[in-house]
Amino acid sequence: MPHVPLYEHAVNRxxxxxxxxIATGRTAAVLSIDLNSPALLRNPYPLYAxxxxxxxxxxxxxxxxxxxxxxxxxxxxxxxxFGKDFLAGVARRYGADAVEKPAFQMVNRFxxxxxxxxxxxxxxxxxxxxxxxxxxxxxxxAQREADRLIDGFIDRGCADLVRTFAYPLPVRIICALLDIxxxxxxxxxxxxxxxxxxxxxxxxxxxxxxAADRAAQAFERHFREVCDxxxxxxxxxxxxxxxxxxEGEDRLSGDEIVANVALLFLAGHETTANMIGNALLTLFRHxxxxxxxxANPSLLPRAVNECLRYETSVHIAxxxxxxxxxxxxxxxxRGETVYISLAAANRDPAVFEDPERFLIERPEPTPxxxxxxxxxxxxxxARLARIExxxxxxxxxxxxxxxxxxxxxxxxxxxxxxxxxxxxxxARW
Ligand code: HEM
Numbered sequence: 305m306p307h308v309p310l311y312e313h314a315v316n317r318x319x320x321x322x323x324x325x326i327a328t329g330r331t332a333a334v335l336s337i338d339l340n341s342p343a344l345l346r347n348p349y350p351l352y353a354x355x356x357x358x359x360x361x362x363x364x365x366x367x368x369x370x371x372x373x374x375x376x377x378x379x380x381x382x383x384x385x386f387g388k389d390f391l392a393g394v395a396r397r398y399g400a401d402a403v404e405k406p407a408f409q410m411v412n413r414f415x416x417x418x419x420x421x422x423x424x425x426x427x428x429x430x431x432x433x434x435x436x437x438x439x440x441x442x443x444x445x446a447q448r449e450a451d452r453l454i455d456g457f458i459d460r461g462c463a464d465l466v467r468t469f470a471y472p473l474p475v476r477i478i479c480a481l482l483d484i485x486x487x488x489x490x491x492x493x494x495x496x497x498x499x500x501x502x503x504x505x506x507x508x509x510x511x512x513x514x515a516a517d518r519a520a521q522a523f524e525r526h527f528r529e530v531c532d533x534x535x536x537x538x539x540x541x542x543x544x545x546x547x548x549x550x551e552g553e554d555r556l557s558g559d560e561i562v563a564n565v566a567l568l569f570l571a572g573h574e575t576t577a578n579m580i581g582n583a584l585l586t587l588f589r590h591x592x593x594x595x596x597x598x599a600n601p602s603l604l605p606r607a608v609n610e611c612l613r614y615e616t617s618v619h620i621a622x623x624x625x626x627x628x629x630x631x632x633x634x635x636x637x638r639g640e641t642v643y644i645s646l647a648a649a650n651r652d653p654a655v656f657e658d659p660e661r662f663l664i665e666r667p668e669p670t671p672x673x674x675x676x677x678x679x680x681x682x683x684x685x686a687r688l689a690r691i692e693x694x695x696x697x698x699x700x701x702x703x704x705x706x707x708x709x710x711x712x713x714x715x716x717x718x719x720x721x722x723x724x725x726x727x728x729x730x731a732r733w
Pocket of ligand 1: 348416478567616646674675677681683689
């Protein structure tokens with residue numbers, strides 16, 4: 305029976321002569337998927353379902369693949385035959401000269417994009433700095449900042465919660481952990497959004513690359529100054545703890561420290577800010593689930609877990625094959641990139657019962673969503689992110705009992721798929 309794609313406008317099939325044999329024994333056309341299509345950005349899940357059903361892996365362009373099933377995603381994240389080679393992907397998509405661009409160079413120094421043994425060393429150091437802060441202390445910090453922000457807008461009766469709450473909350477928290485004034489972090493929000501575009505699986509245009517370069521240079525300048533100052537006046541913040549590593553046996557270079565402070569700033573807010581918006585939207589789109597949560601706030605951790613599964617903010621993680629690896633009947637050649645759709649894996653019916661349903665009381669034990677990745681690069685901030693999400697949702701629902709969101713049927717999504725989030729979330733109470 306011929307297979308009819310659900311998203312014909314998002315999926316253009318190339319000639320069937322360029323076909324790939326897949327594990328199910330069917331022959332699937334090599335897909336060229338427009339990951340920037342407006343329909344896909346509005347709702348990528350029907351396409352994810354189609355791709356997941358059709359084959360374990362799809363070729364997006366020569367040397368670049370996309371995988372969507374939970375089992376494959378989970379296995380690739382943990383498979384030591386896959387690693388990171390960010391600049392190889394840059395050269396493939398933008399040409400060899402592009403690797404020298406400031407944005408790609410800075411991002412390439414992120415621990416997120418390193419392999420062992422460099423990754424092991426850096427992760428150990430940053431992880432140690434992170435574990436110094438205990439959960440109750442982080443919860444108090446999150447609660448204090450959430451209350452402060454709500455105090456600032458509660459009398460207005462309406463606000464865009466993306467700008468007034470979802471972004472400033474994690475920015476203030478990561479700034480507190482880095483011990484930089486929030487006023488120093490907030491002006492960098494646009495730069496942060498410009499820089500994270502380099503993670504988009506589809507090539508971005510020259511103006512976006514220029515904006516990412518300017519952002520990388522601004523971060524570089526700012527965090528270098530902060531590090532220089534902190535060397536003179538150390539404290540017990542994350543930057544001071546990282547700087548101590550300059551002196552130890554596992555020395556970090558100044559450039560590595562600056563880049564990874566920028567990573568903490570970026571990863572510490574961009575992912576969580578988008579996730580707060582996605583979680584709010586999802587809850588208000590499912591009023592019966594929201595009502596159960598309001599009636600029983602102890603469901604908050606499970607509600608956060610289900611929001612992370614159902615509408616995660618980080619849709620894609622990337623790996624590069626360090627050896628030739630077979631997936632189904634396709635061989636991923638050494639040096640080729642695999643994009644892992646964490647969001648598609650999170651709705652895989654082979655793993656989650658009734659996955660398209662948002663259900664905060666899923667039968668226990670619920671399989672682990674892949675929203676924080678897996679294996680060596682498992683999110684270092686997962687514990688902090690859960691605390692922030694629980695506090696953000698808990699505080700808003702408690703302090704704004706009449707909260708209502710506008711445009712929940714046609715919300716304004718940002719034009720990016722690697723990180724998915726709302727551009728605006730207008731609310732009244
Ligand atoms: C809802 C919020 C968050 C989500 C969905 C998220 C998701 C992820 C994912 C999927 C990865 C792995 C990427 C890969 O395997 O290539 C990752 C890594 C990472 N995340 Fe998060 N993250 C969140 C919040 C945070 C926060 C609050 C921080 C704190 C600073 C943070 C810091 C990091 C770092 C440093 C890494 C790199 C770890 C490594 O390479 O070993 N994240 N995150």
